[in-house]
Amino acid sequence: MSEHLPAGGHQLTPAEIDALPARWSSCWTPGEIAPRLSGTATPWCVAAGWALDLFRGEQTREHGDLEIAIPAASFTEIRGRFPGYVFDTVGSGHLWENATQEELAATHQTWLRDPDTGDYLVDVFREPHRGDTWICRRDPTVRFPYREIIRYTEDAVPYLRPELVLLFKAKNARPKDQADFEQTVPHLTPDQRATLAGLLARVHPGHPWLAHL
The missing domain is CATH 3.30.460 (Beta Polymerase; domain 2)
Known part of the structure; x- marks a missing residue:
């Protein structure tokens, strides 16, 4: 322990x-x-x-x-x-x-x-x-x-907020997390995408999701 x-x-x-x-x-x-x-x-x-x-x-x-x-x-x-x-x-x-x-x-x-x-x-x-x-x-x-x-x-x-939910899901990105990301991103506004991209770059630099934002 x-x-x-x-x-x-x-x-x-x-x-x-x-x-x-x-x-x-x-x-x-x-x-x-x-x-x-x-x-x-x-x-x-x-x-x-x-x-x-x-x-x-x-x-x-x-x-x-x-x-x-x-x-x-x-x-x-x-x-x-x-x-x-x-x-x-x-x-x-x-x-x-x-x-x-x-x-x-x-x-x-x-x-x-x-x-x-x-x-x-x-x-x-x-x-x-x-x-x-x-x-x-x-x-x-x-x-x-x-x-x-x-x-x-x-x-x-x-x-x-979805940007923060996805930030937490990004760490391990299990299949269900990847599916959640793909299904949620089309619903995000440009400002929400920019916020998520900034958070990912800060907490998980180089994360593959960044290429889709």
């Missing part, structure tokens, strides 16, 4: 990793999570693949989970919105069930679990920030006010 991770928890075995998709089979959709967070003062938003579908206005593929992003300091408020559920935290192939404050502080990814079924329902990213300014985990010099990175659907579901 990394010296930066807390004691306790357990390392996920290959069999447990293979079994995770089944535990996410009952995960919520953006339309199901939004009412649970309605009225919160915390700037939250749908992230990853679902965010791109919300931007494009239709679901284009199946999603293995639902991911949302929140400011790390606001997790206690968000946690209070889910009585009867527990939050597990994960990092470096380890999992801590019903995570303590120490375990939360050492990680950024948190899975909401139904204790009755064992199913995971939403993946909460606790993001670095300074007050109302979001800070990119990949490059802390990339910073935006929250009011600039969150967009809304006609039904008022908040989602992360």
Whole structure:
């Protein structure tokens, strides 16, 4: 285990990793999570693949989970919105069930679990920030006010700007990430393409996606 991770928890075995998709089979959709967070003062938003579908206005593929992003300091408020559920935290192939404050502080990814079924329902990213300014985990010099990175659907579901979603997907560019990029770029405005190109050049110099922007 990394010296930066807390004691306790357990390392996920290959069999447990293979079994995770089944535990996410009952995960919520953006339309199901939004009412649970309605009225919160915390700037939250749908992230990853679902965010791109919300931007494009239709679901284009199946999603293995639902991911949302929140400011790390606001997790206690968000946690209070889910009585009867527990939050597990994960990092470096380890999992801590019903995570303590120490375990939360050492990680950024948190899975909401139904204790009755064992199913995971939403993946909460606790993001670095300074007050109302979001800070990119990949490059802390990339910073935006929250009011600039969150967009809304006609039904008022908040989602992360597509340029930032694609910036995170660019690191590994799995087949689904490549497909998301190809399907999203035609919907971007010239300004959005320029923003994404600038971010890619800054965080991932020489990335092959730059040639298509």
